[in-house]
Amino acid sequence: MNRRKAIFSLGTLAASWVAVPGLLAKELHKVPSETRMNEDHLPKPAGRQGYRVLTDEIARKNLAAVFDRLIPADEWGPSASEAGCIEFIDNELAGDYGSGAALYLSGPFDPDNEKKMMGGPQFISSPRERYLTGLKALETWARNTWNSSFHTLSDSRIDEFLTNMEAGKIDLGKEIDSRALFELMLQNAREGYLADPIHGGNKNMAGWKMIGFPGARYDYRLYIERRNENLNLVPVSLIPGD
Amino acid sequence: MSQTRKKADVVIVGLGWAGSLMAEELTRAGLNVVAIERGAWRDTSTDFPPAVDTDELRWHTRRQLLQPMSVETMTFRNRDGQDAAPVRNWSAFQFGWNVGGAGTHWAGMSWRFSPWDFQVATQTRERYGAARMAGLQLQDWGVTYEDMEPFYDRFERIAGTSGAAGNLAGRIKAEGNVFEGARVRDYPTPPLKDTHWMSKYRQTTAGMGYHPFTVPSANISQAYVNPLDVAMGPCTYCGFCDFHGCGNFSKSSPQACILPVLMRRPNFTLLTETEVLHAVKHRDGKTVTGVKFITKEGVEGFQPADIVCITAYQMDNVRLMLLSQVGQAYDPGTGRGTVGRNYNYQTCSTVTGFFDGEHMNPFIGTGALAVQIDDFNGDNFDHGHLGFIGGAGIMGFSTNGRPIQNMNTLRPGTKRWGSAWKAGYARDYQTASTIFCQGTSMPVREAYLDLDPAYKDRHGQPLLRMTFDWNRNDIDMANYVTERAIDIMKATGAKDLLVDNQTERSWNPYMQHSSHTIGGAVMGADPTTSAVNPWLQSWDAHNLFVVGASAFPNNGGYNPTLTVGALAIRAAQAIHRTYVRNPGPLVRG
Structure with a gap:
């Protein structure tokens, strides 16, 4: 030719x-x-230009107080906020996850029937709305119960609050399913701790080091037959040079 | 504003595995094919190369390759008389949302169904008597395993499937599945390697007298060039497989195996980001004239075609049949009507155990990496003294060690937060392993699909409504096989067992993990109990073919994809070899 x-x-x-x-x-x-990579599939590093959803300082401190009892600093690694989980959730809530872009949010909405059918509650408010409403209710609860801002409560008081919230024994008003809010915060705090650091959390891959996950490696052909061996693989993330 | 496009010989609705395999057959035979796919074009190097694919949050947790519920969801209830609710959030279902469909993000377990699965009604009647069928709506498929063998073989060659034969033309081979139907030749590529957990599971089950073998896999074990001259690479056991694309060209998918050839054929046209609303019936009442569609911009149009192939996911196949008003909708009260009949799911359970001080290295994995025994699958064991039919494949798997997905795989009683969770996850991540029972599901009269009276999709069309709960037969089966899995797990030496038998609670979409949903437009030889004939041709419109797991009258204890693909190739060959020469019903009902 x-x-x-x-x-x-x-x-x-x-x-x-x-x-x-x-x-x-x-x-x-x-x-x-x-x-060229398709724009919508390129990795999107978490923004670093300040908070976009958690703009209220009290709300942000209250959320950090919750996250840091869900994942405290201890011998297993840093706390959630030290690992960047607040930046992580702010970034998530500012995007498609926060707006509920993937969710079916159309009516009619019968919360009791939906709970019965689905074995748990469903919502037509977005995760962003649920956080902002929930954090306000948290502050109101702390003011009413202890006459203090939520984030100033002692660790043991927050632990007691979270334990009761997990068991569905906390009343945050008619608008809020407090057990579901606990599950949402627990899910997101641990996501931030365990997701690739490119999303803003898991700083220094602390969450991965805690369990021994080697991260964004893509080839274990040399290792699969080294069975039952501690491979001591250093974790790698999607952030170049991290 | 609307548009009528130039007429095509064939229009294909949904370009996943079934659509791609059919389009490849039909264009190679010289037919002019237009495929319409509502998702976008996605390809290996532009959308999921290794530096993009290894992101659990994005692909597994947020499911960005999957069809969002805001595009379409279904409503669900356990039984007639209840008000169904819409599934608003991510659930067990994993529908495709791109060119390649669910075939892009699937795990890759590449099973042939067993000969028994195709003839459950006949086999049960003959072996255990008609009384054993009471309460079940059993019916044969109208094809046998022997009919399917050449088409399974063709799909395996296109996909490069890795595995070892267990029944090579009647010769039983211990390294494969000794219970499988006879295959004419071995797999195109050898089996994948064992992880630590798999080798432990293999030794334990062999020691108990069972017959372990490596699960056949679409994550292929070595470089391979398929019959279409498309090259694939070896799997690297990266552990980011199901819910993810593959950046290595090593997971069989339409992208990795078919599209590079299909897209270059001049008689193939693809419309992306365009959704088919329904097929359009001809005045003659015996055929359809094409499909009505809507573009991303909201412009409606009509694609005329001599032949319409609906090759969407199972749920959408049924929904499109109902929206097109082809065939009679099933009525569970009278048992009449065929569209929506024999809906079913996959009956599953898991047993997790923990191994003190061992290193499972769970991050070494692929979507289909597992060792299985079929000693308790299908009718491979005597059910004479048991009150049920069917069984499950029982596998020890190494599919992934994704840290978010596994954060609750903890020894019983471990708290999910605080320092107790951190210490627990640090202790358990390396030491946990799981046995998965993937079971058969048998049809009953009460389980079906129809259109929801209240809820609509983004275009204002009714959502599909699912009415389903576990039936007695499948609950009894699950209880039995879960006990076998517990016995195996104990024999491996694991401690602190966690047992999740899904049939212990009423079914709901958030409690399950399988996307293996079947039936609703089932195949068969009897037009009063099936929507399509054994060639997947509609009994009610002879130029309409409905291809997918929607055609399964019952579910085998296996993943569905290979059977979907084999049925697609078989239907496409019937179209270009027989139907186009003499358009009309391929069989008489």
Whole structure:
């Protein structure tokens, strides 16, 4: 094949998106030769330009107080907030997770029937709304019960509160299912502690070091037959050079 | 504004495994094919290369490759008379949302169903008597394992499936599954390697007199070039497989195995980010004229075609049949009607144990990495003294060590927060291992699918409504096989067993983990009990083919994908070899 022919054949191999004039079904022929990463699949590092959802300082401190009892600093590693879990959840709540973009939020909504069908509560408010409402209620509860801001309560008082919340014994008002709010915060705190550091939490891969997970490695062919061995693999994250 | 496109020979609705395999057959035979997919184009190097794929939060926890509920969900109730509620959040279901469908993010267990699975009604009647079928709506598939063998073989060659034969043309081979149906030739690539847990499970079960073998896998063990001349690479056991794409070209998927060839064929056109609303019936009442669709921008259009193939996920196949009003909707009261009939799920349980001081290294894994015994699957054991039919594949698996997913896999009584959780997870992450029982599910009259009267999708069309709970037969089966799994786990020396038998509670979508949902547009030889004939051709519109796990009248104790693909290839060959020459019903009902 001569050079001219090669160029011609490369040209015919290129994919084409045909926009039919005035009509909009997107036709694809051939394989797109574009090898640049698709924008919506590129890793999106957590923002570092300040808080976007947890902008209220009291609310943020209250959430840190909860997260740091769910995951305290101890011999197993740093606390949730030390590991970046507040930055993590703020970033999550500012995006599609926070807005509930994936959720079915249409009515009609019959909370009691949905709870009965699904074995647990469902919501038509987004996670962002649930956090903001929940954190306000937390502060109100602390003011009413202890005449103090929630984050100033002692560790043992917060532990007692969380234990009761987990058991569904805390009343945060009619609008809030306190047991479900506990589950939401527990889920997110531990996500932040264990997700790749690119999402803002798990600083220095502390969560991974706690359990011995080697992170974003992609090839264990050399290790699979070293059975029952402590491999002592140093963890790696998606952050270049981390 | 609307558009009518140029007529195609065939329009394919949904480009996952079934759609890709059919399009490959049909375009190779010279037919002009248009595929319509509501998800976007996604490919290995542009969307899930290794530096993007290894992100648990994004792909597993947030499920960004899966179809969101805001696009479409279903409603659910356990039984007639209840008000169904919509499934608002991520649940057991894992529908595809891209070109490649669920075939992009699947785990990769690549099973053939057993000969028994295709003929449960006949086999049960002959071996145990008709009384054993009471309460069940059993019916044969209208195909046998022998009919399916060449098409299973073709799919395995395209996918590069890794495994070892257990029954090579009647010769029983101990390294494979000695209970499997006869295969004409061995797998295209050899089995994957054992992790520590798998080798322990293999030795233990062999010592108990069972017959362990490596699960056949779409995470392939070595480099391979398939019959379409597409090259795949070896699996690296990265542990980011199910819910993720594969950055290594080593998990069989439409992207890795078919699309590079299919997309280059001049007689193939793909419409992406375009959703089919329903098929359009012809005035003659015996055929359909094409499909109505809507683009991402909200413009409706019509794609005329001589043949329509609905190849979406099982739930959507049934929903599209109901929205197209092809065939009679099933009525559980009278037992009449076929669309929505024989809905079923996959009956599962797990047993987890802990091994003091050992290093399981759970991060070494692939979606299909497991050792299984089939001694208690299907009808491989005598049910004469038992009150149920069916069974389960019982496997020791090494699919992943993703830290968020496993954060509650802790010894019984361990707190989920505080220093107690941290200490517990640090202790248990390396020492936990799990046995999974993946069981058969038998149809009953009360379990079915129809359109929900209250809830709509984003286009204003009714959602599918699912009415389902575990039935007595499947509960008894699950109790029996879970006991076998507990015996095995104890024999491995594990301590502190955690048992999760899903049939102990009423079914709901948040309590389960399997996306193996089947039936609703089932195949069969009798048009009064099946929506499609043994070639997946609608009994009510002969140019409409409905292909997927929607065609399974009962579920085997195996993952469904290989059977879906084999049925797709078989239907496509019937279309281009027989149907196009003489359009009409391929069999008489």
